[in-house]
Amino acid sequence: MKKTLLSVLAGAGALATASAFAEHHEKKDKVDWDAKLEAHFAEVDANGDGNISSEEFLAYKAGKAEKHWEKMAEGAGDDGMVSLEEMKAMHKAKMEKKKKKKKEKMKDGDDG
Numbered sequence: 624m625k626k627t628l629l630s631v632l633a634g635a636g637a638l639a640t641a642s643a644f645a646e647h648h649e650k651k652d653k654v655d656w657d658a659k660l661e662a663h664f665a666e667v668d669a670n671g672d673g674n675i676s677s678e679e680f681l682a683y684k685a686g687k688a689e690k691h692w693e694k695m696a697e698g699a700g701d702d703g704m705v706s707l708e709e710m711k712a713m714h715k716a717k718m719e720k721k722k723k724k725k726k727e728k729m730k731d732g733d734d735g
């Protein structure tokens with residue numbers, strides 16, 4: 624009888640833990656993808672006609688590429704060009720920064 628009661632209690636505890644876990648992740652994962660997509664669409668649809676033309680798409684991508692290049696150029700040498708070694712160094716620095724950020728988040732008790 625004692626064993627059964629313990630099993631029931633352990634089961635209830637596990638259930639409560641699983642429920643709290645699921646609830647936490649449900650809240651965290653609740654992203655309004657429609658709203659995100661609509662915002663992104665509006666960003667690309669430069670003239671706001673509700674359609675994305677190839678010109679709008681390419682202009683949007685060119686803008687993104689330009690911003691990307693500006694970031695890359697920060698790691699470029701004096702010649703204004705990015706070598707493979709410089710690119711690897713930038714990538715390594717970026718990964719280390721990400722790792723450090725993740726560690727700090729975990730320290731704060733927030734897993735993401």
Ligand SMILES: [Ca+2]
Nearest residue numbers: 668672674675
């Ligand atoms: Ca358009």
